[in-house]
Amino acid sequence: MLDLRKLARQIQGLSQHLTLEAAASRQRLELAQENLKQAFKCQQELIERQEKWRDRILFANATPIEPLQTYIDIPVPPKVHTVISTDGSQIAPNHHEIAYCYLLNIGRVVLHYGQNRHPLLDSLPEVFYRPEDLYVSHPWGIRTEEWMGYRRTAWEITVLAELACSAKTEAPALAMVDGSLIYWFLDKLPMDARDHILPPILEAWQQMRKAQIPIMGYLSASRNIEAMNFLRFLACPHPVPDCISYCPNQLEYMPCKIFESLRDTSLWATQLQPGQRSPLWRSNAQILELYSDQIIYFCYVHVGTEIARIEVPAWVAENSAMFNEALGLMLAQVQKGYGYPVAIAEAHNQAVVRGGDRSHFFALLEREMIKAGIKNVGTSYKEARKRGSIP
Template identity: 85%
Template sequence: MLDLTKLARQMQGLSQHLTLEAAASRQRLELAQQHLKNAYESQQDLIDRQEKWRDRILFANATPIEPLETCIDIPVPPKIHTVIATDGSQIAPNHHEIAYCYLLNIGRVVLHYAQNRHPLLDSLPEVFYRPEDLYMSRQWGIRTEEWMSFRRTASEATVLAELACAAKGEAPALAMVDGSLIYWFLEQLPIDARDRILPPILEAWQQMRDAQIPLMGYLSASRSIETMNFLRLLACPHPVPDCKTYCPNQLEKVACKIFEQLRDTSVWATRLKPGQRSTLWRSNSPILELYGDQTIYFCYVHVGTEIARIEVPAWVAENVTMLDQALGLMLAQVQKGYGYPVAIAEAHNQAVVKGGDRARFFALLEQQMIKAGLKNVGTSYKEARKRGSIA
């Protein structure tokens, strides 16, 4: 139980800290804006330096594909279109429950506009209980709970491709997911483990590519600093951006980290008007080397309520017509959802496993275990006591 009386004593110190941080953030923003303007004239030189020294640069950065001053109005989408989205949730394995297993629930949404067709709003649950499902990841030092979330990501992509290909018709379509298409977590995985997650995702993307249905990742409140890190090349005081020689410890205060803690969205919020997108960028994350010809591009869009980061595979970014149409459909989704894409929100609502759903799941499991002749079926004493206080 939270003691609000004791907590209130700490609030004054917190508010003072936030006030000082807000002032420092304004100074960083002004500095970043100035560097961005200076980079307009030297953009190609910065890109050349970035490419030449890419193996020596120790911070994540992106490459602009268009002029840095780009601010493009997103075109109005066609009235007749289809939007597909998936999202996932889970019941994590727990040794204190009646059985050690986990459940993945993938929410599915297909919305048809101006087509006189019924929408699809449902979910696909799947229970994992076999030893190979529960313990395989431990050979790579990965906890079952982590492995469960990795498999959920792959399942979301696979189901999305199935829905998109099934919904393909004459009307334009857009497939959307919540979050990034750059799966940073895969960088730390052993090769054998990674090969069980990434190939199904890329195969699903290829299916959508073959069907000519654009794929898009929507990031709300993005914390990315990839475009700010590109400006660090301009702020570098050394002859060349050779981090390994001049600044090997990036955790220390280095000369070019003048925008530290400043997010990309803060700068683009000062540049974009509602309904506009920023420069198109290519991410240089090391994991993208495994994506083949489906590397990830991104831009920032003023959707009216915030600056959203939009990610697409290369085959969408390189098709101007497809990209413009996809961005228009995305913006319409945000407007229909009062600030957030309605298809993604509904997919989340379909996927989420509430407390009552969890209780009914284990009640159903208990019935089946008793029916199978198992005895002493029940939760641990610890779990039983946590669910009710006797004090």
């Protein structure tokens, strides 16, 4: 039980800290705005420095593909279109439950607008219980709980591609996912483990590419700083941005980190009007070297309620007509969802496994185990005790 009286004294200190941090953040933002104006004048020079010294730079950064002062109004989408989305949820394996297994549940949504067609709103569950499912990741030092999350990510995209291709008509379509298309977790995985996760994702993207259905990652409240870090080339006090030679210890203070902890969204919130997008950027994340020709591009969009980060593969970004139409469909989704894309929200609602669903799952599992003649079916004493309290 939470002791609110003891907590109240700590909350007072937290409030004071947040007040000071807000003041410091405003100063950093003003400095970032000044540097952005300077970068307008020497953008190409900064890009050349970035490209020349990219192997010596120790911080994540992105390359602007358009002039930094680009603010483009997003076009109105066609009335007749289709939006597809998937999201996932799971029941994690637990040695204290009646059986050691896990469940993945993928929410599926296909919304047709102006076509007099019924929407699809359902979920696709699957139980994993075989040893090759539960323990395949152990030789790589990856816990089953982590591996379950990685498999879910790949399955979400695979199901999305299947839905998108089967729902394709003459009407424009957009496939949307919640979160980034840059799978940062792959960077820490062994190569053999990556080969189980990334190829199915890239194959699914390729299927949508052939069907000419753009895929888009929508990031709400993004914490990314790739665009802000581009301004660090302007703030670097050294002759060249050679981090390895001049600043090998990234934990120490560095003059170019004057915008530290300032997010991309904070800067673009001061530049964009509702319904506008920022310049297009190309991510230089190292993990994208594994993506072949499907490099990720992104921009920031003022959707009215927030600044959202929008990510697309290269084949979408390089097709200006497809990209602009996709942005229009995205913005319409946000407006229909009162601040958040309705298709993504509905996919989440279809996927989420609630407490009652969990209980029904284990009750069904228990019944089948008893029917199969398995004895002593039940949770561990520890789990049973945790679910109760002192009488």
